[in-house]
Amino acid sequence: MKIDLRSDTLTKPTPEMLEFMMNAEVGDDVYKEDPSVNELERRIATMFGMDSALYFPTGSMTNQAAIKIHTQPGEQLIADAYAHVYNYEGGGxxxxxxxSCKLLSGHRGMITASQVEEAINPPDFYHSPLTTLVCLENTTNKGGGACYDFEEIKNIKKVCDQHGLGFHLDGARLWNAMVANNEDPKSYGEVFDTISVCLSKGLGAPMGSVLVGKQQFMDKAIRVRKILGGGMRQVGYMAAAGIYALNHHIDRMAIDHQRAKELGSQLEKIAVVTSVEPIDTNIVIFKLAEGPLKQRFMEELTEKQIFISDMGQGKLRIVTHLDYSEAHHERFLAFLQKFK
Structure with missing residues (x-):
């Protein structure tokens, strides 16, 4: 029995999702004539109380389009040093x-309003880049699935409004944050100018992300998507997977969160584990002591066909997800309990 916890992107469509996909009504989305894509976009725009939404093939393209919409060459955005838009989107x-990016040292990938205020370049000082955008990530990937306090998000929004800055949210795992904290998507729609949400992580769809936002920004989004090569044709089969996931896979994320916490609790009891970072959602980041015991731990994981991610700098990562079943969970817990 293979247990793959490298990422929540590894999920495969459930039989019910596949059936829903195969029965989807489709058209040419470049002409905006794909009924399933149009329904998905309407659905997510309504969820967040935003003006409109646009379906993209990937999360990186969605974030990159948002940054392009908000900025001009030579300008600067503010983000945490852990930000996905900086670390994991190929220098896009x-x-x-x-x-350019002004990177701030936040807490577990989360920055504060006071940090943002201090990082804004004086607009009349032409020697430095003009600050025009703030990007947040919720939950934080490199920060171990940490969730922002929504009050701090609102404080950052006030700073953005005072200085005329755009405000974008990389919400690849926003569904996890909203489930963990019982939050309303419309609250996020009231604060951010644009939000990207991913369908292929916790929701378990095979592909796709959606950019949702205010109309003044979304009017530019379809042109930028075209420039980036993101125009798609009968992609409603994939959009239907997203619709199915919205209907069936949001609330169950609480199971992923609980299993992650149970794994973290067990890891803390193992001598070779030197630290386990706080667990808010479905990501567990931990460190092992250097030496032969670490090597044996990793070798036994491989022997048991349990796969996790090495993030470098001594950090290891586990991500629970839709395809990580109760049987998988019990087997992994048993391995951790027996490891000496």
Whole structure:
């Protein structure tokens, strides 16, 4: 029995999702004539109380489009040093938009309003890049699935409004944050100018992300998507997977969160584990002591066909997800309990 916990992107469509996909009504989405895509976009725009939404093939393209919409070449965005838009999107901020990043040292990938305020370059000082955008990530990937306090998000929004800055949320795992904290999507729609949400992580769809936002920004989104090569044709089969996931896979994320916490609790009892970071959602980040015991731990994981991610700098990552069943969970817990 293979247990793959490297990422929540590894899920495969359930039989019910596949049946729903195969029965989807489709058209040419480049002409905006795919009924399933149009329904998905309407559904997510309504959920967040935003003006409109646009379906993208990937989360990175969704974030990169948002950054392009909000900025001009030579300008600068503010983000945490752990931000996905900086670390894991291939340098797209500079390549696609000609924009630099001012990276802040937040807590587990989360920055504060006071940090943002201090990081804004004076707009009349032409020697430094013009600050025009703030990007947050919720939950934080590199920060171990940490969730922002929504009050701090609102404080950052006030700073953005005072300085005329755009406000974008990389919400690849926003569904996890909203489930964990019992939050309303409309609250996020009231604060951010644009939000990207992923369908292929916790929701378990095979592909796709959606950019949702205010109309003044979304009017530019379809053109930017075209420039980035994101125009798709009969993609309603994939959009239907997202619709099915919205209907059936949001509330069950609480199970992923509980299993992650149970794994973290067990890891803390093992001598070779030197630290386990706080667990808010479905990501567990921990460190092992250097030495032969660490090597044996990793070798036994491989022997048991249990796969996790090495994040570098001594950090290891576990991500629970839709395809991590109760049987998988019991087997992994048993391994951890027996490891000496």
């Amino acid at each position: 901020v500079s390549f696609n938009s000609g924009v």
